[in-house]
Amino acid sequence: MQQDKHPDYHSVVFRDRAAGYAFLTRSTARSEQTIEWDDGRTYPVIDVEISSESHPFYTGKARTVDTEGRIARFERRYGGAGTDEAS
Template sequence: MRARIHPESRPVVFRDRSADVAFLTRSTARSARTIEWEDVTYPVIDVEVSPASHPFYTGASRVVDTAGRVERFERRYGRGRQ
């Protein structure tokens, strides 16, 4: 790597509050908030979705109102071409 052209990478804790999970990794993201992780202080970044809460990874499915979406589409754009 060339010197002084890449952002500084440092340890950061990402916290998913919806799943009550946190993980330590390296990132260039900055945060003013901190957290104690194994007796060391790290910056913390709260995220809305992580592998612990994403439906694809957890296998949890959500009920989607597909009928309502189809009806709304048909009202907006008319019935499909025949």
């Protein structure tokens, strides 16, 4: 096996600025900024715009698409589906 083939894998804090939430994980990402974590150690911190704490799908605030309303509006505008205009 070749040595030094893989990038450095280390602990990093990802901070979601929108939700004010931070979590410690392992990653190959690098950052010049650091933060002191709850365990008293200093880790690199990477600011992200969205995470599972602020994403609408995970928070349950996702919009549902009103497909039935769209179909009814289409049929009103362009005539009902399956109408026979020859009779």
